[in-house]
Amino acid sequence: MSTPQIEIQLIAVVVAIACAIPGVFLVLRKMALISDAISHSILPGIVLGFLITHDLNSPLLILFAAIFGVITVVLVEAIQKTGLVKEDTAIGLVFPVLFSIGVLLIAKNANDVHLDIDAVLLGELAFAPFDRLLIGDQDFGTKSLWVMGTILISTCILLFMFFKELKVSTFDAGLSSALGFSPIVLHYGLMSVSSITVVGAFDAVGAILVVALMIAPAAAAYLLTSNLKKMMILSILFGIISALGGYWLAHFLDASISGSITTILGILFLIVYLTAPKKGLISVLIMHRQQKKEVMLLTFMLHLNNHTETTERHINHLNEHINWHKINSKKILDLALKNNLILINNEIVSLTDKGQEFTNLAIDYIVTNTDEKIEHMKDDFFLFRG
Amino acid sequence: MKNPIAVRVDDLTVAYNYKPVLWDIDLEIPEGVLMAIVGPNGAGKSTLIKSILGIIKPIAGSITIFDKPYKKQRKHVAYVPQKGSVDWDFPTTAQDVVLMGTYGDLGWIKRPGAKEKKQALEALEKVGMLSFKNRQISQLSGGQQQRIFLARALVQNASIYFMDEPFQGVDASTEIAIINILKELRKSGKTVVVVHHDLQTVPEYFDWVTFLNVKKIATGPVKDIFNDDNLTKTYGINYKVAINK
Numbered sequence: 347m348s349t350p351q352i353e354i355q356l357i358a359v360v361v362a363i364a365c366a367i368p369g370v371f372l373v374l375r376k377m378a379l380i381s382d383a384i385s386h387s388i389l390p391g392i393v394l395g396f397l398i399t400h401d402l403n404s405p406l407l408i409l410f411a412a413i414f415g416v417i418t419v420v421l422v423e424a425i426q427k428t429g430l431v432k433e434d435t436a437i438g439l440v441f442p443v444l445f446s447i448g449v450l451l452i453a454k455n456a457n458d459v460h461l462d463i464d465a466v467l468l469g470e471l472a473f474a475p476f477d478r479l480l481i482g483d484q485d486f487g488t489k490s491l492w493v494m495g496t497i498l499i500s501t502c503i504l505l506f507m508f509f510k511e512l513k514v515s516t517f518d519a520g521l522s523s524a525l526g527f528s529p530i531v532l533h534y535g536l537m538s539v540s541s542i543t544v545v546g547a548f549d550a551v552g553a554i555l556v557v558a559l560m561i562a563p564a565a566a567a568y569l570l571t572s573n574l575k576k577m578m579i580l581s582i583l584f585g586i587i588s589a590l591g592g593y594w595l596a597h598f599l600d601a602s603i604s605g606s607i608t609t610i611l612g613i614l615f616l617i618v619y620l621t622a623p624k625k626g627l628i629s630v631l632i633m634h635r636q637q638k639k640e641v642m643l644l645t646f647m648l649h650l651n652n653h654t655e656t657t658e659r660h661i662n663h664l665n666e667h668i669n670w671h672k673i674n675s676k677k678i679l680d681l682a683l684k685n686n687l688i689l690i691n692n693e694i695v696s697l698t699d700k701g702q703e704f705t706n707l708a709i710d711y712i713v714t715n716t717d718e719k720i721e722h723m724k725d726d727f728f729l730f731r732g
Numbered sequence: 733m734k735n736p737i738a739v740r741v742d743d744l745t746v747a748y749n750y751k752p753v754l755w756d757i758d759l760e761i762p763e764g765v766l767m768a769i770v771g772p773n774g775a776g777k778s779t780l781i782k783s784i785l786g787i788i789k790p791i792a793g794s795i796t797i798f799d800k801p802y803k804k805q806r807k808h809v810a811y812v813p814q815k816g817s818v819d820w821d822f823p824t825t826a827q828d829v830v831l832m833g834t835y836g837d838l839g840w841i842k843r844p845g846a847k848e849k850k851q852a853l854e855a856l857e858k859v860g861m862l863s864f865k866n867r868q869i870s871q872l873s874g875g876q877q878q879r880i881f882l883a884r885a886l887v888q889n890a891s892i893y894f895m896d897e898p899f900q901g902v903d904a905s906t907e908i909a910i911i912n913i914l915k916e917l918r919k920s921g922k923t924v925v926v927v928h929h930d931l932q933t934v935p936e937y938f939d940w941v942t943f944l945n946v947k948k949i950a951t952g953p954v955k956d957i958f959n960d961d962n963l964t965k966t967y968g969i970n971y972k973v974a975i976n977k
Contacts, residue, residue, distance in 0.1 A: 374822065429749070507841050514832045518818045521884075524785045524811040525836035526803075572823045572868035 350475035355593050357474050357490050358607065361547045362559055362585030364498040367505055368540040369560035370581050373568060374516050379434065380419060380537075381560045383441035385544045385553045387418040389448025392545065397455055408493070408545045415541025416534060418444060469552030471603040490549055497546040501539055505578075512536065513574055551604040559585060562611040569622040584614055642670070642678050647687065647705045650697050661693045735762035736798070738892050738923040739784060744793030746779050753779045757793070757948050761925060763891075765940035766918040768928040768954075772967055775945040777927040778814065781894045785811055797892065806836060810890035812881045814897050820870045826880050827865040830855050833887035855883040860909060875906030882910055892923045899930065911937050934958060 372381050391414030395407035418440055425436040479486040486492070505512075511532055515522035519529040540560070547556045567580035592607025599606065620627050653659060665675050679695075682688040687701035697705060739761040746754040754776040761767060769777045782788040784795050786802045797805040810833070833855070834848040844852075856862045859879040864872060872880065878898055885893055893914075899907050914924050914937075928934065934941055935954055943949035943957075943966040950962045 374819075376819075510835055510838075510843055511840065513824075514835055517822045517824065517829070518813060518832070520782070520785075520787050520813040520817055521811060521832065523787045524806070524809070526806050527835070527840070568823065572825070572870075574823050574828075577823050 353475045353488050353491065354471055354603065355590060357488065357494060357550055358471060358589035358593055358603065359586050360491065360494045360498050361550050362563070362589040362607075363582050364494060364501055364543050365547055365556060365559035366563045366581040366585035367501050367578065368536060368543055369564040370567070370574075370578050371512055371516055371536055372540065372560060373564040374574075375536075378557075378561045378565075379437050380422070381540060381544065382557045383418050383422065383437045384415040384537075384541050385548065385556050387441040387444030387448075388412070388414045388541060388545055388548070389445050389553065390414055390451060391448075392548070393448050393451040393455070397451070408542055411545035411548075412538055412541040414444065415544065416537055419534070419537045468602060469548065469550050469555065469604045471550045474550060494546045494550070497543055501543065504535070504539060508532070508535070551607065555604045555608045558608040558611050559588075562608075562615050563588070566615045566618040569618050569625045584611070588614055639677065639681060642674065643681055643687075644705075644708055646678050646682065647697065647701060648709070650688070650695060651702070651705045651709075656694050659695045661690065661695060735764055737761065738763040738798060739925070740796045740799070741780075741784065742794045744780075744783060744790050744795065746776070746783050746788060746790045752946065754783065754790075755947050757944075759942060759948060759951055761892075761923060762940070763923050764918065764921050766914055766924045766926070766938050767940040767942060768926050768934050768938040769942045769944055770928055770931060770934065770966065771944035771949075775966075777944055778896050780944065781811075781896055781925070781927060785809065785894060807888075808891040810885040810888035810893045812885045812893070812895040812898055815874065815878055815881065815900060817896075820872075820877060822869065824869060825866050826861060826869060826872065826876075827852055827856060829869055829880050830883045830887055833884040836888060851887050851889075852883075855887040856880075858886060859883045859913065873903075875902040878902050878906060878910065882913060886913070890922070893917060893925065895924070895926045897927050897929060899928070931963070 369381070372378055388411035391411035392407050395404060395410035399406050401407075421440045422433065422436045425431060425439060426433050431439070474490040475488050477489045479489045479492055511522070511527045514525065515527055515529040515532040522529050522532070544553075544556050544560075547559065551559060563581040563584035564577070566584050567577045570580055571577050588607050588610040591610040593603055595601075595610060596603040596606035618626065621629075623629055650659060657663060661679070665672060670678070679688070679690075682701070683690070685700075686698055687704055689696050689698055737760050739759070741757055741759040744754055744757040744759075745752055753774075757780065759780075769780065771777050779788060783790050784797075784802065795802060797809060802809070827849075830852040831844050831848060834844050834851060838844060838848070853862065853865065856865055859882050861876060861879050861883060864876060869877065869880065878901075882895075882898065885895070895914075898910055902910070914926070917924050918939075926938070928938070935958055938954055940952070941954045941958055942951040943962050945966050945968075949966045950957045
């Protein structure tokens with residue numbers, strides 16, 4: 347690998363991690379679309395900053411852009427508060443207007459410089475190694491990496507310091523406020539960090555794809571874990587995988603790096619969506635099938651419970667009586683046998699002690715709808731997991 | 733009045749979009765009572781609690797907790813919000829939610845350590861939820877979720893507890909478990925204020941009651957003021973309730 351190749355991958359990884367961290371909280375706060383809005387409406391901030399400094403890497407650009415990011419959030423909330431439109435409409439109203447102001451500003455004032463719409467939308471990761479930080483004659487590496495690295499380190503420090511506060515205000519804003527952790531301060535803190543990250547990442551992956559880097563890793567991680575810290579780690583991991591995978595996909599396809607990264611993100615999410623152990627599509631389908639089977643089992647056992655006479659409990663009779671298909675009946679019988687719930691003696695089925703207890707508890711649950719007593723059954727049976 | 737005043741509300745008016753939800757409320761909550769706040773839907777019961785806790789900014793009035801503003805008394809106050817106010821799909825466990833109750837004492841930046849974790853486990857045990865400590869919160873029943881919220885308030889080890897409909901959507905056994913804990917709190921000298929819906933149980937559960945319907949209708953000991961007259965004034969219809977002796 348050549349040095350520029352390593353540098354590009356390094357930038358992609360740093361951008362991915364920096365995006366994944368605020369992304370987790372945006373997803374949990376159901377604010378994914380806000381990141382889309384921010385990524386577009388920071389454009390006028392960037393252009394204004396550029397017009398003042400004439401330097402695309404000036405910190406002033408990032409500051410201006412971040413201010414516009416926060417303005418976006420304020421405007422969306424102000425419009426929403428009128429009660430006249432819902433949040434999604436408010437978002438749809440605010441960011442195109444701000445973005446278009448940025449587009450007009452570029453067209454009127456910055457036509458002759460490297461700040462064209464393509465670069466804004468898709469980023470120019472492949473060119474990042476050309477833009478170097480030079481102090482005197484000394485080459486300190488790519489500017490992009492310095493900018494994103496600084497943003498990432500600041501984000502990590504803030505995350506480390508305020509993890510608990512972000513957690514409680516995301517989960518329960520009322521409690522957070524009562525405990526003295528102002529949800530408003532935390533909200534705007536998060537929005538500022540998101541804006542700054544978007545601005546930094548924007549140079550590398552563009553305004554559209556930065557949204558994918560924020561949302562997709564967090565959304566995939568959300569399906570895999572019920573622990574916030576693990577969700578954070580998984581998101582970061584997904585970000586890194588897609589950054590590196592995307593780079594090499596682009597390399598072999600000779601295509602856009604940011605496009606490839608996003609494609610990998612989409613594929614990653616799809617795989618997780620299908621195969622996640624608990625929330626994934628396949629598991630859910632299996633669980634539904636299992637639940638159906640268990641409902642049948644329960645029906646069968648209630649029948650046994652209701653009938654002491656042997657004619658009602660003969661294997662063949664059951665087939666006709668409960669009106670199930672033979673295959674189904676066999677499956678249910680097998681399941682009951684496997685779980686030690688029934689005994690079959692001379693083709694007469696009867697409940698075991700365990701089966702009797704199970705049936706009593708189940709009846710109790712159905713009648714009273716209180717589930718304290720069936721807690722221990724939840725481990726064995728999907729049916730009772732609600 | 734024999735007890736000192738735990739919470740004093742003076743001339744409180746709260747409005748949403750310029751429409752008053754609470755109008756000129758004067759209220760004194762004596763220390764050591766177990767108080768129900770009752771009133772019809774939209775009476776401002778939750779709003780009253782949220783205003784006392786500084787979650788909602790009133791347009792007029794003042795509130796003190798043991799004669800000081802809430803901001804200075806935060807550590808003496810615990811809060812149980814309505815169960816529906818949070819997203820139970822949040823990736824966290826029962827123990828972790830209870831641990832949030834210790835955040836107030838810790839303040840900014842500092843993280844919960846072994847001591848806080850032990851407190852959380854003790855609180856879980858008190859509400860009978862210790863064996864569920866590692867369960868993801870969406871995997872708990874409504875009653876269990878409410879117990880977790882109660883445990884989170886207990887861990888705050890406060891002097892005053894505000895609870896917003898803790899009996900909503902819980903089964904009978906959880907309701908009994910919760911009320912027993914509330915009565916225990918009162919016994920140990922704490923003040924407990926509960927937004928309550930089931931008028932039938934007011935005389936049995938509480939010793940103090942506030943009738944609220946945008947304005948304050950009445951407040952005082954249940955045995956003195958829990959009567960048809962106040963119920964009718966609050967609910968607008970002749971409310972027949974079986975008052976248990």
